[in-house]
Structures are given as C-alpha cells and as structure tokens.
Amino acid sequence: PSSSFIRSHSKGTSNRSNVNNLSVVGASKAVATANVSDQKIVRRSANYHPPIWExxxxxxxxxxxxxxxxxxxxxxxxxxxxxxxxxxxxxxxxxxxxxxxxxxxxxxxxxxxxxxxxxxxxxxxxxxxxxxxxxxxxxxxxxxxxxxxxxxxxxxxxxxxxxxxxxxxxxxxxxxxxxxxxxxxxxxxxxxxxxxxxxxxxxxxxxxxxxxxxxxxxxxxxxxxxxxxxx
CATH class of the missing domain: 1.50.10.130 (Terpene synthase, N-terminal domain)
Structure with missing residues (x-):
C-alpha cells in the first residue's frame, strides 16, 4: 500500500509539474502575441489619391x-x-x-x-x-x-x-x-x-x-x- 501511495503521489506531482509547465508556455505565448499585436506595421506610402468613383x-x-x-x-x-x-x-x-x-x-x-x-x-x-x-x-x-x-x-x-x-x-x-x-x-x-x-x-x-x-x-x-x- 505504501508503494502504491508513493507511485500515486509521484504521478500527482508529475501531473502538477506538467500543468505548471503548460501554464508557463501558454503565458509566454500570450505575452509574445501581445507584443506582436502592439507593434505597428509600417507600410510604404504609394501616394494614391482618394478615389472619386463613388x-x-x-x-x-x-x-x-x-x-x-x-x-x-x-x-x-x-x-x-x-x-x-x-x-x-x-x-x-x-x-x-x-x-x-x-x-x-x-x-x-x-x-x-x-x-x-x-x-x-x-x-x-x-x-x-x-x-x-x-x-x-x-x-x-x-x-x-x-x-x-x-x-x-x-x-x-x-x-x-x-x-x-x-x-x-x-x-x-x-x-x-x-x-x-x-x-x-x-x-x-x-x-x-x-x-x-x-x-x-x-x-x-x-x-x-x-x-x-x-x-x-x-x-x-x-x-x-x-x-x-x-x-
């Protein structure tokens, strides 16, 4: 029984560790996505005139x-x-x-x-x-x-x-x-x-x-x- 408890406890610890790792990865991706969205894409202006074809x-x-x-x-x-x-x-x-x-x-x-x-x-x-x-x-x-x-x-x-x-x-x-x-x-x-x-x-x-x-x-x-x- 004690060995079963140890294996169960180890599995629970491993699962929590994996969850924590996934949380860290998810947070990193969220931060990276936020940084990309905050960046303004600079496009070269073609100096087009406003269209008159309304x-x-x-x-x-x-x-x-x-x-x-x-x-x-x-x-x-x-x-x-x-x-x-x-x-x-x-x-x-x-x-x-x-x-x-x-x-x-x-x-x-x-x-x-x-x-x-x-x-x-x-x-x-x-x-x-x-x-x-x-x-x-x-x-x-x-x-x-x-x-x-x-x-x-x-x-x-x-x-x-x-x-x-x-x-x-x-x-x-x-x-x-x-x-x-x-x-x-x-x-x-x-x-x-x-x-x-x-x-x-x-x-x-x-x-x-x-x-x-x-x-x-x-x-x-x-x-x-x-x-x-x-x-």
Whole structure:
C-alpha cells in the first residue's frame, strides 16, 4: 500500500509539474502575441489619391458620345483616312502617315544590303526612334535587335542634348526612352499621343478629329457600362 501511495503521489506531482509547465508556455505565448499585436506595421506610402468613383458619381456619368450621330461621324472619318492613305504616292510621306496611325515601322528599312545599320541613320532622329521601338519586338536569340536597341538608345540620348531639336520629336523620344510603346496600354497611350500630336505643326486635322472622337466614344461606353454594373 505504501508503494502504491508513493507511485500515486509521484504521478500527482508529475501531473502538477506538467500543468505548471503548460501554464508557463501558454503565458509566454500570450505575452509574445501581445507584443506582436502592439507593434505597428509600417507600410510604404504609394501616394494614391482618394478615389472619386463613388456610387453617386458613377451614376451621374453621362456622355453625348453614345449617340448614333457620333458613330456615323467616326465611320465617315475612317473612310476618309483610308482613302487618304491609299492616295499617298510618296513612300516617305506614306511611311510617316502609317507611323502616325500605328506608331510602328518595319525593321528591314533600317538595314543596308549588307545587313548593317545605314550610315544615314545617325542623322535621322525619327528613324532612330522607330528603330528603337521596333527593337523591343525581338524574340529570344535575335541578337541583332538587342544591338539595334542599344545603338538607337545611345543616339537618341545624344539628340536630346541638342537645343534645336523639334519639340514634338523631343517629347516622342523622351516618352520612348522612359517606356517603349509596346510595353504601354494602347488606349492610355492614345490619350497621351492626342495631346502630343495636337502640338505638331504638320498635324492632320482630320486624323486628330477622328482620334478625339474615337476616344470619347470608347470612354462614354465604358462609363455607361460601369454605371450599369454598379446598380
């Protein structure tokens, strides 16, 4: 009986010891949790502006550009632009017109018969700009386009140091060196290019009108869809 009492007493002492150990561990975890909760997590500010897209504002979005008359006007302008492109006979003028419409140039026109860069390319800022943009379309293993990109970037940076550089061209070069055209969102890029093209002395009023009309129509459609989806 005495040995049974000793074993029972030892077991009771061991159980109390385990309970005490668990209490200490639990208390330690509680203190650690409290310390973590008291710490303030510092997040880097992104300087975001407060959103304006509240329900009342979204429902108030209305635009006249959803009218059928504007769609008809856009179709008419697109037909006139298509005819104008077909009637241009001068190759240089046609290339400039295509560049204005698409902001993209074929790569082969920058190379001579030997596959080297044309010597006159250094003196052609617009050609260098188109070369730089086209070089970002390269696939893996096309080392010549990597060389072309480095070549064009260095020459364009030299052009930016010239004070007599045309302001329209300067804006295009700075914009391209900041981020290539093919890495940008096309619709947002169109909005930026409308403002830039409007400052160009040789701008085509019909192209500018079509671009503004198209942008306003698309914007109106998106606003109307957003207003409908938020109901």
């Amino acid at each position: 329900y009342d504002y979204i429902q108030s979005l209305k635009s006249d550009y959803l009218a059928e008359s504007f769609n008809e006007q856009a179709i008419r302008l697109m037909g006139e632009v298509r005819m104008m492109l077909e009637n241009v006979m001068d190759p240089v003028e046609k290339l400039e017109l295509i560049d204005t419409l698409q902001r993209l140039e074929v790569f082969s026109c920058f190379m001579d018969e030997m596959g080297n860069f044309k010597s006159s390319l250094r003196e052609d800022c617009k050609g260098l700009l188109n070369l730089y943009e086209a070089s970002h379309l390269c696939m893996e293993g096309e080392g010549i386009l990597d060389i072309a990109r480095d070549f064009a970037a260095k020459q364009l940076q030299q052009y930016l140091k010239q004070k007599k550089l045309d302001e329209y061209v300067r804006m295009l070069v700075e914009h391209a060196l900041e981020l290539p055209l093919h890495w940008r969102v096309s619709r947002l890029e169109a909005r930026w290019f409308i403002d830039v093209y409007e400052k160009r002395e040789e701008r085509n009023p019909m192209l500018l009108e079509l671009a503004k009309l198209d942008f306003n129509i698309v914007q109106a459609v998106h606003q109307d869809d957003l207003r409908y989806a938020s109901k």
